[in-house]
Amino acid sequence: MSQITKTHDPIVAVKNIGKRYGAINALAGVTTEVRAGEVTCVLGDNGAGKSTFIKMLAGAHTPSEGEMLLDGEPVTFSSPRAALDAGIATVYQDLAVVPLMPVWRNFFLGSELTKGAGPFRRLDVKRMKTITYTELDNMGIDLRDVDQPIGTLSGGERQCVAIARAVYFGARVLILDEPTAALGVKQSGVVLRYIARARDRGLGVVFITHNPHHAYPVGDRFLLLNRGTSLGDYAKADITLGELTSLMAGGAELDSLAHELERSMGADSPVVKELEREAEALPEAAREELVPPTAS
Amino acid sequence: MTTTDIVTIATRPRMERQPIRRLLARPEMGALVAALAVMIFFSVYTSNFMTLAGAGVWLESASTFGIMAVAVALLMIGGEFDLSAGVMTGFTALIVGVLTTNYGLNIWVAVVVSLAVALGVGALNGFIVMRTGLPSFIVTLGTFFVLAGIDLAVTKLITGQVSIQGMAKVPFYDTIQPLFGASIRIGGGVFYVSVLWWFLVTAIATWVLLRARAGNWIFAVGGALNSSRQVGVPIMKTKVGLFMTTAGAAWLVGMISLFRTSTVQANTGVGQEFIYIICAVVGGCLLTGGFGSAIGAALGALIYGMVFQGITFAQWDTNWLRTFLGAMLLLAVLLNHWVRTRAGGGR
Ligand SMILES: Nc1ncnc2c1ncn2[C@@H]1O[C@H](COP(=O)(O)OP(=O)(O)O)[C@@H](O)[C@H]1O
Numbered sequence: 001m002s003q004i005t006k007t008h009d010p011i012v013a014v015k016n017i018g019k020r021y022g023a024i025n026a027l028a029g030v031t032t033e034v035r036a037g038e039v040t041c042v043l044g045d046n047g048a049g050k051s052t053f054i055k056m057l058a059g060a061h062t063p064s065e066g067e068m069l070l071d072g073e074p075v076t077f078s079s080p081r082a083a084l085d086a087g088i089a090t091v092y093q094d095l096a097v098v099p100l101m102p103v104w105r106n107f108f109l110g111s112e113l114t115k116g117a118g119p120f121r122r123l124d125v126k127r128m129k130t131i132t133y134t135e136l137d138n139m140g141i142d143l144r145d146v147d148q149p150i151g152t153l154s155g156g157e158r159q160c161v162a163i164a165r166a167v168y169f170g171a172r173v174l175i176l177d178e179p180t181a182a183l184g185v186k187q188s189g190v191v192l193r194y195i196a197r198a199r200d201r202g203l204g205v206v207f208i209t210h211n212p213h214h215a216y217p218v219g220d221r222f223l224l225l226n227r228g229t230s231l232g233d234y235a236k237a238d239i240t241l242g243e244l245t246s247l248m249a250g251g252a253e254l255d256s257l258a259h260e261l262e263r264s265m266g267a268d269s270p271v272v273k274e275l276e277r278e279a280e281a282l283p284e285a286a287r288e289e290l291v292p293p294t295a296s
Numbered sequence: 297m298t299t300t301d302i303v304t305i306a307t308r309p310r311m312e313r314q315p316i317r318r319l320l321a322r323p324e325m326g327a328l329v330a331a332l333a334v335m336i337f338f339s340v341y342t343s344n345f346m347t348l349a350g351a352g353v354w355l356e357s358a359s360t361f362g363i364m365a366v367a368v369a370l371l372m373i374g375g376e377f378d379l380s381a382g383v384m385t386g387f388t389a390l391i392v393g394v395l396t397t398n399y400g401l402n403i404w405v406a407v408v409v410s411l412a413v414a415l416g417v418g419a420l421n422g423f424i425v426m427r428t429g430l431p432s433f434i435v436t437l438g439t440f441f442v443l444a445g446i447d448l449a450v451t452k453l454i455t456g457q458v459s460i461q462g463m464a465k466v467p468f469y470d471t472i473q474p475l476f477g478a479s480i481r482i483g484g485g486v487f488y489v490s491v492l493w494w495f496l497v498t499a500i501a502t503w504v505l506l507r508a509r510a511g512n513w514i515f516a517v518g519g520a521l522n523s524s525r526q527v528g529v530p531i532m533k534t535k536v537g538l539f540m541t542t543a544g545a546a547w548l549v550g551m552i553s554l555f556r557t558s559t560v561q562a563n564t565g566v567g568q569e570f571i572y573i574i575c576a577v578v579g580g581c582l583l584t585g586g587f588g589s590a591i592g593a594a595l596g597a598l599i600y601g602m603v604f605q606g607i608t609f610a611q612w613d614t615n616w617l618r619t620f621l622g623a624m625l626l627l628a629v630l631l632n633h634w635v636r637t638r639a640g641g642g643r
């Protein structure tokens with residue numbers, strides 16, 4: 001991890017932030033921060049409120065409660081554009097690409113380079129193609145043809161194009177919504193490598209996932225969400241992968257799972273032993289405030 | 297857009313590395329082949345189709361449909377329809393007719409007023425579609441009927457007839473007529489200025505689609521609206537702009553038909569909105585948006601013009617035109633589908 005780019009002050013900090021959709025309380029009481037050169041992981045099961053959380057950071061939704069600080073100053077983003085202008089770029093689950101359009105057009109979509117003036121202002125096609133090619137090359141993606149529709153790329157490649165795009169456009173904070181959710185093991189590894197690369201370039205990364213094994217190797221800080229509430233916000237030094245996994249699975253649930261398996265597999269089974277160990281390792285405070293997770 | 301569409305079109309470029317196949321995968325390729333076939337057929341089958349006189353007739357016929365088909369193609373690439381496009385051509389001409397013959401308004405002013413009203417209706421179409429999220433098919437069907445009713449009722453109320461007469465006697469008529477209705481004789485053929493308008497509109501639309509930011513946005517909003525919004529494409533501006541462009545093109549066609557004939561019927565343009573859509577689809581536009589070409593739509597209109605006049609030259613019953621158009625549309629859709637699946641399978 002690069003220590004050079006680390007600063008003491010967070011780029012973005014949120015304090016007790018929350019969001020209601022009408023009567024539905026999607027998220028409440030979330031506190032965390034994002035620092036340059038660090039990866040803040042947001043973990044939680046389906047419906048935990050992860051997407052809701054990042055939509056507030058990204059300016060797609062305004063928080064119903066709590067405070068958001070950018071470089072220490074309170075901010076509210078009125079639109080995704082406003083968040084973008086503040087240097088907060090988001091790669092959504094659907095990647096925000098247009099499948100039928102060429103890679104280079106997708107790379108610059110919404111921020112096209114032009115030349116000429118007035119009515120003769122036109123796309124600088126050559127420059128955009130060259131930049132797209134070199135930027136992807138810098139990220140270690142070798143595309144022979146930036147003219148091919150982005151729909152022809154694999155899921156991992158598309159993720160990487162989206163990340164490269166955000167990096168190129170000078171993002172200070174990069175938000176990734178479940179970039180590895182739909183990917184196989186190998187492709188996930190590729191994407192994790194680009195996350196590390198973006199971090200090493202000094203970006204603050206917000207990495208959303210429900211997989212602690214993806215989060216732990218790249219993460220510096222872990223925010224755990226469960227059914228719209230925060231289970232805690234841990235620095236890497238304060239939590240182990242085992243604890244993270246247990247918290248994710250939910251301590252109570254883990255206990256009952258161990259009992260269930262005991263019947264079918266025998267109490268001496270190594271799986272059951274491990275589950276019991278993990279349930280015990282769970283921080284006591286976290287276990288108390290734990291709500292049974294949704295069945296999803 | 298269906299997944300198959302995305303997959304099949306997205307897989308095209310794998311074969312596009314070979315120049316000939318790259319050419320074959322262009323959206324307007326089918327229309328080009330069909331246009332040549334139609335042209336050759338009528339040239340051989342009738343004696344006066346491939347003469348200057350004949351060409352003047354079918355080019356004129358294609359020109360007004362071409363202007364509209366190109367605008368409608370842009371709108372379709374942007375993911376929307378405009379069923380009020382046909383009636384709008386009559387509506388704009390009637391505004392000029394009524395304002396000048398009945399209220400004595402200066403003809404230049406009337407023409408500008410007509411354009412402003414058209415753009416206003418186009419913007420309204422766009423705003424309603426974007427604000428409510430309703431399908432443009434339904435919204436513009438509403439506008440279509442509202443305008444069609446106004447055309448008939450107001451024309452009858454004010455003039456007591458169902459058409460505007462006496463346009464040619466309006467002061468300064470001659471100063472503006474050449475702009476939209478001029479013609480020149482070349483050999484035995486009469487060629488109208490509308491053909492130049494058609495070429496100009498096609499050229500500008502092609503340039504915008506492929507070389508301007510707006511073109512990027514048009515493909516984007518039609519291909520994936522939500523993604524476009526997320527990366528900061530001004531989707532409202534783009535879509536409303538497209539509806540206004542279609543209305544503006546309808547105004548141009550309205551002026552062309554008004555100043556070529558110096559009269560306008562209250563039901564002018566009704567029913568033609570579907571022909572514009574057919575021309576655009578024959579030209580390679582996807583009904584689901586995000587894919588197509590302006591040149592293709594212009595070729596679609598050329599086919600329409602050639603068949604329309606070719607049937608007359610061949611002295612067939614002109615009622616067959618519609619049957620032909622329908623068959624043409626089916627063929628185009630099937631051909632597009634076939635090319636796309638072939639492209640997908642040929643990796
Ligand atoms: N636009 C919305 N309107 C109403 N409820 C919503 C909306 N978006 C999310 N929710 C609800 O908020 C909760 C959290 O959802 P979400 O943030 O998408 O979870 P995650 O991304 O962690 O799976 C869910 O119960 C979901 O149904």
Ligand SMILES: [Mg+2]
Nearest residue numbers: 050051093178
């Ligand atoms: Mg989600």
